[in-house]
Amino acid sequence: MQTTLKIEGMSCEHCVKAVKTALEETAGVRSALVSLKDKSAVVDHEEGVTPGALKSAVEEAGYETV
Numbered sequence: 001m002q003t004t005l006k007i008e009g010m011s012c013e014h015c016v017k018a019v020k021t022a023l024e025e026t027a028g029v030r031s032a033l034v035s036l037k038d039k040s041a042v043v044d045h046e047e048g049v050t051p052g053a054l055k056s057a058v059e060e061a062g063y064e065t066v
Contacts, residue, residue, distance in 0.1 A: 003051055005041045009063040012036070022061035026053055 023032035028049040055065040
């Protein structure tokens with residue numbers, strides 16, 4: 001499955017890496033493609049992963065989801 005998240009607060013490639021790492025460390029996530037330009041992340045994950053779990057990972061990394 002794939003989920004797309006809109007992310008606010010990223011301003012550089014360090015931010016992109018922090019969000020990517022936080023998402024990919026979430027149980028059940030296979031990969032995350034994070035775009036600074038689009039302010040978004042496309043997350044490939046197993047069926048049991050909820051959008052709430054993905055949003056929590058982003059927020060714990062210090063960024064906001066909208």
